[in-house]
Amino acid sequence: MISNAEHLVDAASGSYAPRILFDPEIYELEMERVFGRTWLFLCHEAQLKRTGDFIATYMGSDPVIAMRQRDGTIRVYLNACRHRGMKVCRAEFGNARAFTCPYHGWSYGLDGKLIHVPHEEVFAEGLDKPGLGLVEVPRVESVFGLVWATFSSDVPSLEDYLGDANYYLEASFGRSEAGVELLDGVSKWRVASNWKLGAEQFSTDMYHVYTAHKSPYQAMGTKDTGSDETLQSSSAGGGQFSSPHGHGFGWWEPEPEESPDLDIMPALLREFFLDRRSDVVARLGESRARMESHGTIFPNFSWLYQGTPTIRVWQPKGPEEMEVESHVFVDADAPEEIKRAVSRFTVLTFGLAGLFEQDDGDIWSAIQRNLRGNQIRKNRLLNVMGLGEPRPQENGGGRLTGVVSEMGSRGYMHRWAQLIGSQDYPPADLLVERPIRSAAR
Ligand code: FES
Ligand SMILES: [Fe+2]
Known part of the structure; x- marks a missing residue:
């Protein structure tokens, strides 16, 4: 039984137990207490333009279908037939008027209602047809056109849940009045690691860029990008944000001429952004206009705005495996040639076989394999960097610190432990950062 969530994660002094990355019992609890009680990203509204457009995806371990209704709303259902549990929709996206289960042919309308049962007469009175619609996910809301849903009736509205993180989302998704669109096609691939390794890294970890991604910067840059000096000077401005809900965001604010990300871009894209x-x-102010960033909305939505604007969803597939879902986004009013160029550049950098993507996936799966070591797994993992530095954000709620810090990681892990450790919602606040001395023990 999980009796001491605070010990699994000690955010006050910056450490956590390796067990949270491989234990099947913890994984099951995550599905209930984390994925069952948070807002989960599904898709962009523009992917569901017409009545009957649908996207099939996952909320935690549950397959779901998001569908555009006749009244223009988006509703979300478990992708599971009420007869014997078969998926009623095996396509990942498309347009439909109804979904017919491939097993015995029960059919469901766009509104989830059970509309047809073959040989219904044989069921006699045993079939409560009105009560056997697809199970609906109760709450669906959007910000910046991004559609989210939650199984929970207790979590605050999406806007309140995002809180101050909205300010940072806007820096990437609100750069143009036209908003963004997700370019056609989502890439999906498996990584043999726990899903939190991706989510936590994007909430915080600008630190790894100097080492893990040094070689692609060196290979692709035209100046001395990738040198310690260049990367460090690009970090002179920037910061990191952590929210009580576990969201984290890190950014650099380089002068355009010093930006390593602009430097590695094809000229066409560089000119477009400049x-x-x-x-x-004019829309967002100088600081947000410069932000080259990554962030995580707790628990498993991340995004990058560093040359390649991409969304990542870290879909859990067991304690030691995740499916990475990658969408490319771009200002909706960008010219077609720019959209194509963004798409191509993303393939090269953060696509399935992208130079940067390979660095991260390789490291996460190597960590996961290492944690099978009987001795290795006895040592707590550290996210102690920058402890004691955070200051409250002026407009309340979150905390801010310098760009290279592990504050976001502590905030992320703390929220995770709060949810895992508590049957009640909202869970009690456990986090008070202790002075760095106590972290050494
Ligand atoms: S499982 Fe769907 S109709 Fe039988
Ligand atoms: Fe990375």
């Missing part, structure tokens, strides 16, 4: 700069400054 041309748009003054409009973005």
Whole structure:
């Protein structure tokens, strides 16, 4: 039984037990207490333009279908037939008027209602047809066109759940009045590691860029990008944000001419981003216009705005495996040639076989394999960097610190432990960062 969540994660002094990355019992509890009580990302509204457009995806361990209704709303259902549990939709996206189960042919309408049962007469009175619609996910909300749903009736509204993180989401998804669109096609691949390794890294870890991604910067840059000096000077401005709900965001604010990300881009894209700069400054201010960033909305939605604007969803597939879902997004009013160029550049950098993506996936799966070591797994893992530095965000709620820090990781793990450790919602607040001395023990 999980009796001491605070010991699994000690966010006050910056450490956590390796067990949270491989234990099947913890994984099962995560599905209930984390994925069952948070907002989970599904898709972008523009992917569901017409009545009957649908996306089939996952909320934690549950397959779901998000569907555009006749009244224009989006509703979400468990992708499971009420007869024997078969998936009623095996396509990942498309347009449909109804879903017919491939096993015995029960059919469900867009509104989830059970509309047809073959040989219904033989069921006699045993079939409560009105009560056997697809199970609906109760709450669906959107921000910046991004659609989220939750199984919980207790969590706050999506807007309150995101809180101050909205400010940072806007820096990536609100750069143009037209908003963003997700380019056609989602890439999915498996990584043999726990899903939290991706989510936690994106909530916080600008630190790894200097080492893990040094070689692609060196290979692709035209100046001395990738040198310690260049990367460090690009970090002179920037920061890190951590939210009480576990969201984290890290950013650099380099001068455009010093930006390593602009430097490695094809000229066409670089010019596009520089041309748009003054409009973005007018909308969002100088600081947010410059942000080259990554962030995580707790628990498993992450995004990058560093040259390649991409969304990652870290879908859990067991304690030691995840499916990475990668979407490319771009300002909806960008010219077609820019959309194509963003798509191509992403394939090269953060796509399935992208130079940067390979660095991370290789490291996460190597960590996962290492944690099978009987001695290795006895040592707690550390996220102690920058302890004691955080200051409250001026407009309340979150905390801020310098760009290279593990504050976001502590905030993420703390929220995870709160949810895992508590049957009640909202869970009690456990986090008070202790002075760095006590972290050494
Ligand atoms: S499992 Fe769907 S109709 Fe039987
Ligand atoms: Fe990385």
